[in-house]
Amino acid sequence: MIAPSIRQSVPQGRPRRGSSPRRALLLLALTGLISGCSTDAPPGSNGVSGDTAPTTAEIVVTAAPEVDAMPKSGTAPGVGGPVRSMAGHFEVRYAADSDPILVNTMHSWVISLRRPDGASVEDARITVSGDMPAHGHGMPTQPEMTEALGGGDYRIEGMKFQMAGAWEVYLDIVDAAGLADRVVLPLRFE
């Protein structure tokens, strides 16, 4: 079984004295990612998403309430679908290994892949990513399809959603004949 790769993780333990510049840069980058996630975007960055563009004076006032508006806890349904792919070639259902799904908790999914006529789709490849469109950021992990279970079922490991709110999960599917299509699966944590 392949361990899902983690693009972003919280540094463990205390930073070592005399650590290399490379490590320091990495920690700095991670710190920036984490704070960027909880406060959306720092003043002056180009990561400000949606809403109104705050003036310098407004940023100080709105920063704290915005953190409250994005709670770190919440749940989403652990099963869902069927959802039709954008071009209509596939339908998927998902079942997480926990129901409900908890915010900020690593877990896995089983995706059931069907044709619109109900026939199971074997030997497909599924690439998974996710996004919070209102926040302009993605998942903290890079999920991976690790196993074809047969019967059109596929295991996806490394699923994690770091905050409550509205997410979209993207399932990019390519079947054995090379037919490609995307499923956009809405997932709301509240």
Ligand SMILES: [Cu+2]
């Ligand atoms: Cu977010």
